[in-house]
Amino acid sequence: MDSGAIRRRLAMGAAVLAGSLGLALAVPGTAFASADGSCAGREVRTLPFSTGTVxxxxxxxxxxxxxxxxxxGVKRVMSVSVQARGNRPVVDKGSYKHHAGPVTVHAGQRCVWVKGVVGRGSVSSGWILC
Incomplete structure (x- = not known):
């Protein structure tokens, strides 16, 4: 590979990295995902509904x-969303067998609104954890 091609690849990599960093800083309610469907911390609320629990x-x-x-066990539409007051909601939605999420937002001391859907059942918390 010639030096021009190496410079172009490095410049492209730096641009992608800078864009990702800028997006992460501009959107404080970014989501973090975990492969095992677990969240860090202590459980502060359980929101049961007809077809599931958040x-x-x-x-x-x-x-x-x-x-x-x-x-x-059966694939169906599921979703979970968390919205810190003053920010947009962070959502995980798709066809899943067991769970949707986790989704994580930095709320600080702000209230959050949590929603969950499994099939035709759903729950919406209203502003909580204020």
């Missing part, structure tokens, strides 16, 4: 939520 956790100013199906 588990809400808090740790060091971060709020995390997971929607778990009441009867896992």
């Amino acid at each position: 588990h809400v956790f808090k740790h060091d100013g971060y709020v995390c939520a997971v929607t778990v199906a009441r009867n896992p």
